[in-house]
Amino acid sequence: MNSDQLDGISAIRTYVDRLVTGDGRCNGMKVLLLDGATTQILSCVSTQSEILSREVYLVSRLDDPRCNPNLKEHSSNNNSINNENGGDSSNDNGGIHSLALQEEAHVGHMKAVVFLRPTDNNIGLLVRELSRPRFSEYHIYFSGILPPNLFQLLCENDPQDRVKQVQEFYADFLPINPDLVSLNCRNTLQMTSALYKRNILGLQSMLLANKRQPGTIRYQKSSRLAKQLAQDISANIKSDDIFHFRRGTGGGGGGTNNNNNNNLLLLVVDRMDDPVTPLLSQWTYQAMVHELLGLNNNRVILRGVPNVSKDLEEVVLSSAPGHDAFFQSHRNSNFGELGEAIQKLLQDYQARSQQHQVSNLKSIEDMQSFMERYPELRSESHTVSKHV
Structure with a gap:
């Protein structure tokens, strides 16, 4: 992909690589x-095995009373906390594993890497955590711009000096494809103040993660909400120096990058005035799976x-590198192309599995070769079952 193109997946993966090592x-x-x-x-952007292979002993939810003993007496507040963090009050862990609560009784000597959205509730959770710290060190990262008042509150509530660093990693959006991201907001027909703020913060995060400042911001004239969003984004960019990393001749490197950055267009449209798109049906793999x-x-x-077998009750179709090479290559293939690709897969x-049948094992070397290739063959079997 061209280095000047926006890539949400690469941006988030870069942050994850820095995150798991505490930068x-x-x-x-x-x-x-x-x-x-x-x-x-x-x-x-990351699988469970990728995270755990980076010297991560366990992944846990700070806002879940089942994983955080400091919240056991506050379990009744769990739904409101989840609503502010992600707009979803469920306890779905998104595919990342959380070990049992009793495991945390044996990790007091370990360091903690904390990655949270910069919200009032999350700062409250951190303050409660630092008042009864479970780990030897805390390396804290926020997925967006941390307001000064919340940063001050955090600084004033670290009595044992366990916090070693606080940084902002601008990863406040879900990267679906390299060229498609989402804020995962629900019920947006009635734009509440909380949803509007979530859209502002998410859009700022997208620009900062890709290190881009739009040269032009346009909006749908017939939409009051689109106009307000465009004006607020423009005002935030002008008032905060953090957005000026590639402005003019400043810190942006060569002239080519600056020209591309100045040509970046941010277009704000209101889906309330789009009656056509919901009626369209794309005959591409990802679109058909999403619709059907x-x-x-x-x-x-x-x-x-x-x-449906138990291991296929929840299927992951991710465009991130290392997840599913077949889906990554054919997510935009039409129905006919997809059929041919699945047939070839x-x-x-079938040809590979016939080569590795047990009846073909005639020596110790054959058995050793079979055992070495078995995990790869099993992974390929799962891929075939998933797509067929």
Whole structure:
């Protein structure tokens, strides 16, 4: 992909790579503490095994009383906390594993990497956590711009000096495809103040994650809300120096990058005035799955569907590198192209499986080769079952 194109997946993966090492300052085994929204963000670009292979002992929810003993007496407030963090009051962990609560009784010597949205409730959770710290160090990262008053509150409530660093990683959106991101907001026909603020913060995060300042901001003239959003974004960019990293001849590198940055157009439209799009049906793989089966946070839930095996009750269709090479290559293929690609995938798998049949094992070397290739063959079998 051209380096001047926006890529939400690469931007988030870069942050994740820095996150799991504490930006180079948190080496050794560690615990990763998330909230409902950041759990979904990480699960869109990283698998459970990828996270745990980076010296992460466990991944836990800071806002879940089942994982946080400091919240056991506050479990009745859990729904309101989840609503502010991600607009979803469910306890879905987004595909990232959380170990049992009793595990945390044995990790007091470990360091904690904390990744949260910069909300009032999350700061309250951190203050409560630091008043009864469970870990030796806390490396705190927020997914957006942290208001000064919340930063001051955090600084004033670290009595044991456990916080070693606080940074902003601008990853406050869900990367679906490299060129498609979402804020995962629901029920947006009635734009409340909380939803409007979520759209502002999410849009700012997209620009900062890609290190871009739009040269032009346009909006739909007939929409009062689109006009207000465009004006607020423009005012925030002008008033905060953090957006000026590639402005003019300042810190943006060569002239080519600056020219491309100045040509960036931010277009704000109101879906209330778009009656056509809901009537369209794309005959491409990702679009058909989304319309016919439902695709939410890169996941298709098939639980309860007749004749579906247990390991296919929840299917992950992700465009992130290393997740599903077949889907990444064919998500935009039309129905005919997809049929041919699946047929070839099945034929290749059948040929490979015949080569590795047990009846062909005639020596110790054959058995050793079979065992070495078995995990890859099993993974390929799962891929074939998922797409066929």
